[in-house]
Amino acid sequence: MSELRNKDGLTEEEFLKAYDDSKYKKPSVTVDMLVFTVTDGNEPNYRKLPQKVLKMLMVKRGNHPYIGQWALPGGFVSVDESLDSAALRELKEEVNIDNIYMEQLYTWGDVDRDPRSRVISCSYMSLVDCASLNIMAGDDADDAKWFTVKSSVIKQEKTMLPDGYISHDWVKLELCDDDRDISVSSVIKITGKAKGKTLYVDRQVVESDGIAFDHGKIIQYGIERLRNKIEYTDIVFNLMPPRFSLTELQQVYEVILDKKLLKANFRRKISGMVIETNELTKDVGHRPSKLYRFNPDWNKGVF
Amino acid sequence: MSELRNKDGLTEEEFLKAYDDSKYKKPSVTVDMLVFTVTDGNEPNYRKLPQKVLKMLMVKRGNHPYIGQWALPGGFVSVDESLDSAALRELKEEVNIDNIYMEQLYTWGDVDRDPRSRVISCSYMSLVDCASLNIMAGDDADDAKWFTVKSSVIKQEKTMLPDGYISHDWVKLELCDDDRDISVSSVIKITGKAKGKTLYVDRQVVESDGIAFDHGKIIQYGIERLRNKIEYTDIVFNLMPPRFSLTELQQVYEVILDKKLLKANFRRKISGMVIETNELTKDVGHRPSKLYRFNPDWNKGVF
DNA sequence: TCAATAGTGTCTGTCAGACACTATCGA
DNA sequence: TCGATAGTGTCTGACAGACACTATTGA
Numbered sequence: 001m002s003e004l005r006n007k008d009g010l011t012e013e014e015f016l017k018a019y020d021d022s023k024y025k026k027p028s029v030t031v032d033m034l035v036f037t038v039t040d041g042n043e044p045n046y047r048k049l050p051q052k053v054l055k056m057l058m059v060k061r062g063n064h065p066y067i068g069q070w071a072l073p074g075g076f077v078s079v080d081e082s083l084d085s086a087a088l089r090e091l092k093e094e095v096n097i098d099n100i101y102m103e104q105l106y107t108w109g110d111v112d113r114d115p116r117s118r119v120i121s122c123s124y125m126s127l128v129d130c131a132s133l134n135i136m137a138g139d140d141a142d143d144a145k146w147f148t149v150k151s152s153v154i155k156q157e158k159t160m161l162p163d164g165y166i167s168h169d170w171v172k173l174e175l176c177d178d179d180r181d182i183s184v185s186s187v188i189k190i191t192g193k194a195k196g197k198t199l200y201v202d203r204q205v206v207e208s209d210g211i212a213f214d215h216g217k218i219i220q221y222g223i224e225r226l227r228n229k230i231e232y233t234d235i236v237f238n239l240m241p242p243r244f245s246l247t248e249l250q251q252v253y254e255v256i257l258d259k260k261l262l263k264a265n266f267r268r269k270i271s272g273m274v275i276e277t278n279e280l281t282k283d284v285g286h287r288p289s290k291l292y293r294f295n296p297d298w299n300k301g302v303f
Numbered sequence: 304m305s306e307l308r309n310k311d312g313l314t315e316e317e318f319l320k321a322y323d324d325s326k327y328k329k330p331s332v333t334v335d336m337l338v339f340t341v342t343d344g345n346e347p348n349y350r351k352l353p354q355k356v357l358k359m360l361m362v363k364r365g366n367h368p369y370i371g372q373w374a375l376p377g378g379f380v381s382v383d384e385s386l387d388s389a390a391l392r393e394l395k396e397e398v399n400i401d402n403i404y405m406e407q408l409y410t411w412g413d414v415d416r417d418p419r420s421r422v423i424s425c426s427y428m429s430l431v432d433c434a435s436l437n438i439m440a441g442d443d444a445d446d447a448k449w450f451t452v453k454s455s456v457i458k459q460e461k462t463m464l465p466d467g468y469i470s471h472d473w474v475k476l477e478l479c480d481d482d483r484d485i486s487v488s489s490v491i492k493i494t495g496k497a498k499g500k501t502l503y504v505d506r507q508v509v510e511s512d513g514i515a516f517d518h519g520k521i522i523q524y525g526i527e528r529l530r531n532k533i534e535y536t537d538i539v540f541n542l543m544p545p546r547f548s549l550t551e552l553q554q555v556y557e558v559i560l561d562k563k564l565l566k567a568n569f570r571r572k573i574s575g576m577v578i579e580t581n582e583l584t585k586d587v588g589h590r591p592s593k594l595y596r597f598n599p600d601w602n603k604g605v606f
Numbered sequence: 607t608c609a610a611t612a613g614t615g616t617c618t619g620t621c622a623g624a625c626a627c628t629a630t631c632g633a
Numbered sequence: 634t635c636g637a638t639a640g641t642g643t644c645t646g647a648c649a650g651a652c653a654c655t656a657t658t659g660a
Contacts, residue, residue: 004367006365006370015366016418016419019419019420021419021420024379026330026331026332026382027380027382028324029329029423062309062310064307064309064315064319065315065318065319077330077412077423078328079328079414080421082412082414083411084412104410108386109380109385109425110386111382111383115319116322117322120380120386122410122412160600164599194599194600195599199536199537296466296467296468
């Protein structure tokens with residue numbers, strides 16, 4: 001095998017020795033992390049349950065470009081680390097937690113997404129249990145903050161064509177911090193073209209107030225992915241503490257899907273994914289509830 | 304806004320002017336294309352219908368590393384083109400077709416996936432209608448060939464743990480060309496870890512015979528994605544000619560999913576996605592069938 | 607007792623899987 | 634006529650959505 005020679009008469013060993021890619025201009029590569037968690041909101045009435053809130057981690061930019069605006073945690077990928085380890089390293093630096101759920105989302109490769117130079121960004125989504133977050137005290141993270149996430153469709157348009165249609169959806173993404181003194185937002189226009197054959201989808205940031213780069217559309221894409229995957233996988237449990245009540249679990253589904261669910265149906269649906277423990281909630285202003293844990297044997301044969 | 308200064312006292316304009324990223328060592332970025340199509344196999348009996356065959360495009364490497372082996376079509380992403388346009392450019396060069404279905408699959412970022420240097424590869428999947436392929440006469444593609452794709456699980460293992468399980472699946476991928484004189488293969492080991500919380504999946508090429516780089520696992524991943532998406536989207540129609548019979552459509556599903564389907568059930572399921580025409584198949588050795596076309600209005604509200 | 611939540615039972619329609627049946631072409 | 638494919642009707646069980654009901658706690 002290694003005796004094969006290429007058209008310049010080089011063996012593989014000779015070829016690799018002579019190989020030098022430094023003469024080519026290359027894009028830079030970054031990883032950007034979407035770190036989601038769900039926490040309890042405030043509830044003054046001691047009898048009522050606190051509402052769940054979907055939050056995500058953002059960092060304040062300390063340098064140009066977009067100085068002072070909020071961006072996804074992330075950073076450049078060096079030549080001697082894999083994409084996954086770069087993502088894990090960023091998580092460690094920002095959230096200071098190992099061993100948390102992480103999946104690759106999408107790679108954003110527009111030429112002009114970063115005014116500094118050509119930057120390709122590989123985005124990852126990570127889900128963390130808010131309970132374990134007490135440990136958090138990121139090193140880097142002087143200017144890291146958890147923002148409440150709200151996303152809503154503010155306008156829709158659909159034009160029928162002879163052989164399909166074009167649709168536009170404007171989604172407003174709003175992030176605000178606990179004290180409500182910071183609020184940033186972005187409007188993403190999602191274009192769907194069904195022409196002849198199947199759908200082609202494009203996302204554009206059409207308005208951005210305090211959110212750096214194209215991070216608005218990355219976040220919107222991540223939320224969509226989270227909403228989809230929560231329906232057919234068990235990723236929710238990464239947002240849950242080890243023990244939880246079914247009502248809590250339902251609230252987490254509700255805040256992510258942004259709609260109310262019927263209790264009886266919800267419980268039937270997730271019954272196979274959880275195992276009852278003999279623990280109960282305590283000191284609530286009403287009937288206590290059983291605590292459950294995740295059933296690790298649950299799966300649908302998907303790997 | 305542009306009057307803001309960073310900690311070095313620079314405005315954004317000054318900062319960007321001084322910005323130089325050439326001092327950092329960067330990975331290279333490539334796009335790799337999985338181009339699938341479905342063609343008719345040979346059927347000597349004039350009364351029987353030809354079987355459908357799933358095929359994909361591979362190119363023979365003319366240089367080190369992996370010289371003489373078969374690889375996915377693809378190439379380096381230059382600094383002045385987006386990922387999508389790089390992918391479209393490669394398609395144009397290899398298959399010489401514009402306006403075909405394409406979606407981003409996954410970005411592969413292991414450090415040692417290319418012996419030349421650090422290369423990150425963004426993979427795309429593309430589906431083309433075999434009828435339009437007659438036009439194909441790729442420029443670059445002296446050594447491009449369509450291979451019949453076969454993928455089968457050859458071994459499975461599952462070990463239960465106190466708080467979950469570890470599973471291993473060995474998938475054998477086989478590619479052979481029409482004349483059967485070329486046949487390459489690869490075995491991919493898929494590890495699934497369900498420990499405490501949710502599943503973590505990893506893919507390794509454990510055996511490779513004639514398939515370059517880690518392309519075996521990229522292909523396996525692509526086939527899995529195709530199998531999943533065919534169930535809940537309309538991407539199949541990108542593999543179909545403008546007019547087709549329901550039996551043909553069913554055969555395409557069957558060859559992708561690698562299982563037989565029941566006719567009556569299949570027809571009910573896809574009934575909303577197609578529109579009947581008043582054309583019929585001709586000169587078949589049996590009852591002719593109605594031809595259908597894709598219904599572009601079909602969608603489930605997904606964009 | 608009441609407010610609030612915990613938890614269950616059951617009816618509905620839809621839909622996927624299984625299977626059996628009828629129809630129509632060409633040689 | 635037969636071989637092959639085209640195309641339909643219907644039973645089943647699983648399951649999601651809707652809704653009504655009972656149970657249990659702390660003040």
